[in-house]
Amino acid sequence: MNTLQPFLEAILFLFAIFICFYLPGKFLLTKLKLTLGSPTDLFLPFVLGIMFFTLISYIFSWLKLEPVILPLFLIISFFAFKSKKWFPKSIEKFHRWPLFLVMVLAIIFSLSMLVTGEYNGSITYRRDDLWHLALINELKVNFPPDNPGFAGVPLKGYHFFYNFLLAGISNIFPISPLSLYFHFFPLLIAALWGLGVYSLMYAWSKKASIAVWAVFLTQFGGSFAFILRLRGHEGLSLDSAFGIQQAATALINPPFAISITIVIAALLGIYKYLTDRKNKWLVPVALCIGPVAMFKVYAGIVLLGGFIFFTLIQLFKKKYASFIACSFIGILFLATYGILRDPSSALVFAPLWAPHSVLIDNMPWYGYAEKMYTYTKLSVIKGIIETELYSWYVFIFGNLGTRLIGLLFVPVFFLKKGKKPSLFAVMILIMTLISILIPLFFIQSGKVFEIIQMAWYFLFFISLIAAFGFSKLFSFSYSRILKIAIFIIVITLTLPSAYENYMQYLSYFRSQRAQLSDPYFESMRFLQSKGNYNDTVLEIPNKIFTAKEDLIKWYGTSTPAIVAFANKRSYLNNEYIDFTGVDIKPRIDFIHKIIALNNSSLNESSKYIGLQKEVEQGLKNNKISYIYSPYPLLFFEKMNFISKVYENRAASIYRIEYENY
Secondary structure (H helix, E strand, O other): OOOOHHHHHHHHHHHHHHHHHHHHHHHHHHHOOOOOOOOHHHHHHHHHHHHHHHHHHHHHHHOOOHHHHHHHHHHHHHHHHHOOOOOOOOOOHHHHHHHHHHHHHHHHHHHHHHOOEEEOOEEEOOHHHHHHHHHHHHHHHOOOOEOOOOOOOEOOOOOOHHHHHHHHHHHHOOOOHHHHHHHHHHHHHHHHHHHHHHHHHHHHHOOHHHHHHHHHHHHHOOOOHHHHHHOOOOOOOOOOOOOOOOHHHHHHOHHHHHHHHHHHHHHHHHHHHHHHOOHHHHHHHHHHHOOHHHOOHHHHHHHHHHHHHHHHHHHHOOOOHHHHHHHHHHHHHHHOHHHHOOOOOOEEEOOOHHHHHHHHHHOHHHOHHHHHHHHHHOOOHHHHHHHHHHHHHHHHHHHHOOHHHHHHHHHHHHHHHOOOOOHHHHHHHHHHHHHHHHHHHEEEOOOEHHHHHHHHHHHHHHHHHHHHHHHHHOOOOOOHHHHHHHHHHHHHHHOHHHHHHHHHHHHHHHOOOEEOOOHHHHHHHHHHHOOOOOOEEEEOOOOOOOOHHHHHHHHHHOOOHHHHHHOOOEOOOOOOOOOOOOOOHHHHHHHHHHHHHHHOOOOOOHHHHHHHHHHHHHHHHOOEEEEEEOOOOOOHHHOOOEEEEEEOOOOEEEEEOHHHO
16 A cells, blocks of 8 residues: 555545535534534534435435535535534533543544554454445445345345445545545544533533543443453453443444444434424434434334334424424335335344343353253242343343442432433433343344344443433542542443453554465455456355355355455355345355366266356356456366466466357
8 A cells, every 4th residue: 555545545534524524514504593512513513414425325326326426515515614604613611621531532442443454564354344345345336235245136134324324435535445444434433422422411411520421431331241250250251241242342333333423413403402492403303313224223223212202292292393303204214224124124022032141151150041941840930030030130230330330329410409300311211221121022033133232222321321320429528539549449340341352452453464465365456456346256165165064164154355355246255144035055056066067077978068057057147257266276277268367375266258158
């Protein structure tokens, strides 16, 4: 990579988010005549701009008008700039040090992604990164998208708007998807997360201390898993030993991370609507909630559930504006997620599967399965109840961690105020309950146990609530030394879950990273330089498998790396999600025939000739353009319509030339 390229890409990215996000968001708020104070005036325009840009790109992609997107946003930005109301308001003095701390926390928070990606001719990545990069490359070329690792099959039932957003920016501005995915967007999201939580909590509580506590807890809150380590259970993760991943890993799941910023923006809009009594606030609320399911479906469930409750309360008070907004949200939901959903996806009732899994998989010494079997056989009702209550206790309190301390002081905070919880507070509570009760009692078809990710929103909402309690804890009139001691204890008990992850992140710099000069990445660059994205690549397993069962196992360990790095769609690669309608068997059978033909020595037999014709026809029917093999395919080198176009220690690459077929 050119040494100036990262710097130039960073400049381009700043220009892109200013033109495509901030100015359009500011323009929308100005046209609605909605005024904001600092620092909300900096946060909300960015998120509204992201939503507006995504929706416009979505509509224009259906209409095949993608070239119009940039001129449209340049025009909007011009009028926003011309209005002279685009500049954010100056930050009051009492906000400056808290916001400085928030930005420091955001940078630390973003390290989970910043340490990965491409640096100085080397690269490191996680498994899921390949899926997201593959999907970005697919969406840069095709809309609606196909499964990038299963060419020719439409992608259904996946919330791809985050990848779509990055693909749109990459298409308009010459910024590498690697830079956008690993570095620029994670830093932007981390900053918006911190700024948004601070803005929301200060608006709600009018206390900077509560706002800072909320930022800290939502980004670095941890569980009590370290207690299990102290008791000698070394093999358990400090992050997810109690079944829910903690906050420090949030950015590793980009759709979840960006959905949090959208949740915050929607909550801010609702809060402003309740306090300012301006119906126009429901416009940005609807703009945030309507498409959010296509960023993260679980965020859609939580926000829609909370807003429907809010609307019902408003109708009871004979206020109909929220009902109109709810109707518009429904239209946006149906026009986005409703069109692209998987009709076969459904929730399956599985009560308390998550607490049971924690006891069975992570705490086998408790003997949950044996106890339940014995108590059930002997009809010991008391034993069954006690065991189930224990599973609840471990799951809920174990995952809450030090947030529990804050929750214990929340009643004291509100009792001293002598006020009933507001409608806004009740709505937050409803969303909190939705985000924990659904994953406690249901699994989902297809991705099955991934629904536990909905509980991540539970920890987020709990952190907001707990911040009130922590502020109250440190407001009592005891000595400064005691306050410092309590503060150190709280921080020390909170950070172990994050500590383990950050040690791993920092190890990426010390460990041996994959070199982009390695033969594997050289072969990827060669493929990338040839043809176009829709040239399908068929990958041959790295071992010569003769049994179909072995090929199925290979498929389970394969990755969409060809799509991610070679920018070519793949005939068959694992996408880490079992999409319904994606039948791997015929493609496994075809790859098996290719391997069998390459290994055959019966060149004149009728069986060989028949197999050869099947392979030739299969290549044509599946529109295979390239074959990527870790070893030479001597059979193909004899065929006049297949030519070897590249070879190194990592791979032999063959081009199918149909004009010679």
